[in-house]
Amino acid sequence: MGFEEEYQAFMNAHLQARKGERLRRLEEGHKHAEGLFLKQVWWPLFHHFRYLHPEYEVNDFKDGKRYLDFAYIRPAVRICLEIDGYGPHLKNISRWQFSDSLERQNQLVMDGWTVIRFSYDQVQENPRRCQQIVQQLIGRWLGDELDQTTLSFAEKEVLRMAIRKGESIFPIEVENYLMLSAKTVRRVLSQLVDKKLLIPATGTKRIRSYRLGDQVKHPI
Secondary structure (H helix, E strand, C coil): CHHHHHHHHHHHHHHCCCHHHHHHHHHCCCCCCHHHHHHHHHHHCCCCCCEEEEEEECCCCCCEEEEEEEEEEEEEEEEEEEEEEECCCHHHHCCCHHHHEEEEEHHHHHCCCEEEEEEEEHHHHHHHHHHHHHHHHHHHHHHHHHCCCCHHHHHHHHHHHHHHHCCCHHEEEHHHHHHHHHHHHHHHHHHHHCCCCCEEECCCCCCEEEECCCCCCCCC
16 A cells, blocks of 8 residues: 555554544644644654554653654654644743743653654755654664674675665565675575565565564564
8 A cells, every 4th residue: 555545544444443532633643733743754764654653642741641753663662753843832831831841842752752753844945854863863773783793795785785675575676775786685585584584475485575574673
């Protein structure tokens, strides 16, 4: 399915799973800016919305509730993605509200969240730069893990590609991505299968696609 179909399915699933204040917040809080971020930044990178939660509820440091525009949650990974508009409500914000916003972000960081903020203008006018920031965040986290291993450069790059894609990868994609011959790519993929970092997704005698092995930590 394309973006519109996947987006509607994504939103419907979250709407059906919520009730009360959490439902009201999703219905009223998820607006054009958040939809634009998904369309222009998130979807072109990953082509899925798995592990992404819109208007995600967290406990407030003042014993109340706060809502994040998006939360991306996997084991050992919690990423808050905020899209900040620039309108009358922001220009008229009080000093107290400004300080409260900063304190809210600080509390999230202390609670183990990685916080990434984009302006509406960035998402609308320079989505590629926003994509790069998300990619750098994922690549940095994964790089710290992979750089402690004895994997070759090509093996690491194949794993990074699989993690960013979030679904099965095909040899032709790896060839185009790394600009390597089909023979070399088949050898690298076979080595990763031997190390149980990749496993066959489709095909038996001749593997047509691959997916990450369960032992690989993958935030995306």
